[in-house]
Amino acid sequence: MRFLVVGAGAVGGYFGGRLQEKGEDVTFLVREGRKKQLKETGLVIESVHGNVTLNPKTIIAGEEAGSFDVILLSTKAYHLEGAMESITQYVGEETIILPLLNGILHIDKLVEMFGEERVIGGLCFIETTLDKNGRVIQTSEKHDLVYGERTGERSGRVLKIEDSFSGSSIAYRLSENINKDLWNKYLFISTMSGITTLMRAPIGPILEQVSGRATITQLLKEIVSVMNQIGAPLPNAIETLLLNQIDGLDYSMKSSMQRDMEKSLPVEADHLHGYLLEIARKEKISVPVLESVYANLKVYEQLLK
Numbered sequence: 001m002r003f004l005v006v007g008a009g010a011v012g013g014y015f016g017g018r019l020q021e022k023g024e025d026v027t028f029l030v031r032e033g034r035k036k037q038l039k040e041t042g043l044v045i046e047s048v049h050g051n052v053t054l055n056p057k058t059i060i061a062g063e064e065a066g067s068f069d070v071i072l073l074s075t076k077a078y079h080l081e082g083a084m085e086s087i088t089q090y091v092g093e094e095t096i097i098l099p100l101l102n103g104i105l106h107i108d109k110l111v112e113m114f115g116e117e118r119v120i121g122g123l124c125f126i127e128t129t130l131d132k133n134g135r136v137i138q139t140s141e142k143h144d145l146v147y148g149e150r151t152g153e154r155s156g157r158v159l160k161i162e163d164s165f166s167g168s169s170i171a172y173r174l175s176e177n178i179n180k181d182l183w184n185k186y187l188f189i190s191t192m193s194g195i196t197t198l199m200r201a202p203i204g205p206i207l208e209q210v211s212g213r214a215t216i217t218q219l220l221k222e223i224v225s226v227m228n229q230i231g232a233p234l235p236n237a238i239e240t241l242l243l244n245q246i247d248g249l250d251y252s253m254k255s256s257m258q259r260d261m262e263k264s265l266p267v268e269a270d271h272l273h274g275y276l277l278e279i280a281r282k283e284k285i286s287v288p289v290l291e292s293v294y295a296n297l298k299v300y301e302q303l304l305k
Helices: 010-022 033-041 075-089 105-115 156-165 178-199 203-208 211-230 238-247 256-263 269-283 288-305
Strands: 002-006 025-030 045-049 052-054 055-059 068-074 091-099 119-128 136-148 171-174
Touching: 002 075, 002 256, 010 025, 010 045, 010 052, 010 068, 010 119, 010 136, 025 075, 025 136, 068 075, 068 156, 075 091, 075 105, 091 105, 091 119, 091 156, 105 269, 119 178, 119 256, 136 178, 136 256, 156 171, 156 203, 171 203, 178 211, 178 238, 178 256, 178 269, 178 288, 203 211, 203 238, 211 238, 211 269, 211 288, 269 288
Parallel strands: 002 025, 002 068, 025 055, 045 136, 068 091, 136 171
Antiparallel strands: 045 052, 119 136
């Protein structure tokens, strides 16, 4: 299969690089500056799962390259509109779009532009960042990629993707209920990013404080109440399950949103927390901690300008 990876950043660079390392046909759609950098240094991955330097194929938006079998979309939400425009010419009749964005709002946008049949579900669990030299630095034991048909079907096309992932060092899983997985990840990431950005700290020190743990618990409860209101497919006892998951994280674990704030980069405030807050206000659900999380992020965005 021909893979087009949109961007060669922390997430796309890692998973696309691992596919290329295995021998798959991978092309990276990048900006001019990143293209030049990759030509000079190669795609460098430094990871707890093994280091590798690759010579990647790259294109700039607008260059002729034909259509691709799979487009791996791992941009930030605030770059989604531009990314959708840039991939349009590479989408053919049989192209599969596999998004790895956080949240849920992007699915509707992709379906609206490219059609129901072209968009499958996807998510990842990974702690990775791009350093000042353009190297992909991956530090977590988890480097999981989960994907599947949004209908739950084990279709021929997702089985072909599984064949491509097979033999790579990616910890992949073909899901038969990707919608449930997406909402579970959304719950986790909105809680984790919300509390770590609010407290400006990794998860360990927050959990050590009685009030810190209580704030995490309250934020989780508020987000669950919002998601339940719109019928999200959350499992029973999800709050207990997710708190146990948070307790099991490394002491120094930071959210990617927190890392972005530390680098003075934009954040996905509206895509993640703003979307939930909009529902809460519409449904008249009291969410004081979520309000604080969102206010903190929007003040950060305002000062960033």
